[in-house]
Amino acid sequence: MDIVAGIGAVSSALSIAQTLRGIDKSYGDATYKAQLAELIVALADAKLAMAEAKENLASKDKEIERLTLAFSTKSSLVAGEGGYNYLADANGNAIGYPVCPKCEQVYGRIMQTKEHEHSGKARCPACSDIYSPVICYLPQGTGYVTKQDKETAEWNASMSRANSASYY
Ligand SMILES: [Zn+2]
Numbered sequence: 001m002d003i004v005a006g007i008g009a010v011s012s013a014l015s016i017a018q019t020l021r022g023i024d025k026s027y028g029d030a031t032y033k034a035q036l037a038e039l040i041v042a043l044a045d046a047k048l049a050m051a052e053a054k055e056n057l058a059s060k061d062k063e064i065e066r067l068t069l070a071f072s073t074k075s076s077l078v079a080g081e082g083g084y085n086y087l088a089d090a091n092g093n094a095i096g097y098p099v100c101p102k103c104e105q106v107y108g109r110i111m112q113t114k115e116h117e118h119s120g121k122a123r124c125p126a127c128s129d130i131y132s133p134v135i136c137y138l139p140q141g142t143g144y145v146t147k148q149d150k151e152t153a154e155w156n157a158s159m160s161r162a163n164s165a166s167y168y
């Protein structure tokens with residue numbers, strides 16, 4: 001039952017109440033009681049419609065809140081490698097994996113993807129789309145701009161350790 005049906009129920013309750021007021025005593029108890037029963041049904045319908053309308057409003061408020069948040073987050077996104085948008089740290093630098101382009105464009109929600117299988121591949125936790133290759137930006141102060149830089153450096157370090165070890 002929607003708000004229009006609720007208004008309809010209130011209208012019929014009103015007209016029944018008017019009928020009741022105008023009822024001649026000569027109609028007798030039976031007519032009076034039947035009208036009263038109709039009145040109660042109409043009021044119950046109206047109450048139900050109001051309760052549902054209240055729920056609908058609450059869920060719309062939530063949706064507005066979500067969209068407002070997504071909108072303000074969207075304005076702080078920064079463009080990064082591969083044409084992806086990224087969340088930004090306090091200094092406006094891209095951080096972590098990109099936000100899911102599908103969720104952003106189709107659903108208007110800002111959803112940061114997570115690493116999937118290896119560091120160059122990310123998956124959206126909401127729509128499950130997979131993006132590859134992607135860059136993961138590390139927080140400043142870690143010594144590396146991206147997770148991939150860090151992995152390459154670590155790989156090279158372990159290779160040179162392995163190479164120098166083979167001399168012995
Ligand atoms: Zn997504």
